[in-house]
Amino acid sequence: MSIEKYDLVVLGSGPAGFSAAMRAIDFNKSVCLIEANHLGGAGIMNGALTSKAMWELSRDFSIASSVMRGYRASGLNVDYKKVQQTVIQAAKQKQLQMLSQIETYSKTAEKCGNITLKYGWGKFIDSHTVEIISKDKTEQIKGDNFIIATGSRPRPLPDVEIDNERIIDSEGIIKLKEFPERMIIIGSGIIGCEYATIFSNYSQTEVHLLDRQHKVIPYEDDDLSNFVSKNLESNGVTIHHTANLRTIRKRPDFLEVVLDYQDGHSTVLEVDVAIVAIGRMPNLDNIGLENVGISTTNRGFLDINEVCATDNFQSCNIFAAGDVSGHAQLYSVAELQGRYIVEALYGNLEYPLDYSNMSTLMFFKPEVAAVGLNEKACRKKGIPYKVAIYSNSLVNRAVAMRATDGFVKIIVSDDGKDRILGMRAAGPQASTLITSIAYQITQKGTLKDIRQNVHPHPSISEGIQECLRVFEGKSIYKPKAFPDLIKLDTWKPES
């Protein structure tokens, strides 16, 4: 049997692989997309989409349960199985859209600009050949160019075995049979805090969150981290700050968790489920990197250049995109890189890859969004800056929504140019607000560039407008009158 040959072979159908494959269709290329497990990867199943579906449902439930709004729902109850079915429905809907498009462009339908989906484990044999190992067969295919988009998986905790029943990671959440009565989440990064928010929103589970430092989402500034902690606690989460996990003992009816605190004392907790969420590691084992002479960095990721090639662009035909690349593990970064590679290969690059404007959305209560530099990053880089904070308490739309818990925090350079360096937003619609500042970062915008833009009333984005006016002493409400709600500060490196 003759060996199949493709213009482009993509390992992994997550956001990086799928977007690359679809962009290659635009250039009339023949593409083979290889997927070892679920179509869509962590972007759809067990990750971005499922967790967001669960967050949305839990938020609706939490709003319905609230009693402060002049109405009160009675007889409210929730069934984990039904929640689970709805979440799976959302993921399936997305997978079916992906499949429909793949079928539309499948090899039989089109002579060029076609895609072939093959399920199995992709492994390099040499720099032009990949072996696909599935349950029924092993086959080899050839390609001119390759993209490694094999994503990431939860990082294991030494000495803690994931049994997928009582001790799980983010992939096990969808498989739980019911709301646990008591749970501990180990790791207070984005995944840990998102699931702590989700389960506490449902009020069916006693939620403990282990934070081995004294800051949840430790890479963010203290004000944001404290804001998230405070809100998790008021939503019913018990945060164990400065605690290290010593052990989890499996008893017949519960888990016994021993925590050691930095001050020397220890605590024993009984829980029903433990979720391990301590970061994610790249899927690069056993994909034949040694057969194509590619090594990994000290952190275990692939070393890619400005066009995501694993070597010099002129001589290299193996590229990498998404979570394997060592850049921020975000859906949007994965898609951006996947598409960029294809444009570098078959089209004209209009602009360089820019990661400085990539926003991170965090689905807490309320939602939080981040783009560009925070104060910590500016200080680390020695960049003099000005920072203004404007509370949602003064924003009419937030007042009308009765949802004033939140703020906008904008950082600009203190070098006479007032360049927009970053923003953090917390509160309703924060995920939508962030894009306007991300755009300014892309355009290298300054305060002067954006102050002409009038924000509509009543909108949450008026908080951005007022925050920007604070820098120039022109805000309608003044820091002197509301020192807790409006703040302005500066920092410069010690000379």
Ligand SMILES: Cc1cc2nc3c(=O)[nH]c(=O)nc-3n(C[C@H](O)[C@H](O)[C@H](O)COP(=O)(O)OP(=O)(O)OC[C@H]3O[C@@H](n4cnc5c(N)ncnc54)[C@H](O)[C@@H]3O)c2cc1C
């Ligand atoms: C719980 C959770 C919530 C998240 N929420 C968000 C969010 O709200 N916003 C956001 O921006 N990001 C979020 N992320 C991160 C986002 O999902 C990832 O950054 C993104 O999915 C990475 O895309 P990828 O294509 O690199 O890899 P993945 O999505 O991991 O896909 C890789 C695919 O490759 C397949 N594969 C692996 N090895 C092989 C092989 N040898 N052969 C063939 N196929 C292979 C895998 O089965 C998988 O399907 C979340 C992640 C998790 C876990």
Ligand SMILES: NC(=O)c1ccc[n+]([C@@H]2O[C@H](COP(=O)([O-])OP(=O)(O)OC[C@H]3O[C@@H](n4cnc5c(N)ncnc54)[C@H](O)[C@@H]3O)[C@@H](O)[C@H]2O)c1
């Ligand atoms: N909304 C989003 O954009 C979103 C949502 C979920 C995940 N993600 C992506 O997925 C990635 C992984 O998320 P994550 O939350 O697993 O990782 P993370 O890097 O955000 O956080 C890991 C946390 O675990 C802690 N930790 C590490 N080792 C530990 C240990 N041994 N014991 C206790 N705590 C420990 C760290 O201090 C940190 O707080 C993130 O980097 C993010 O980019 C994004």
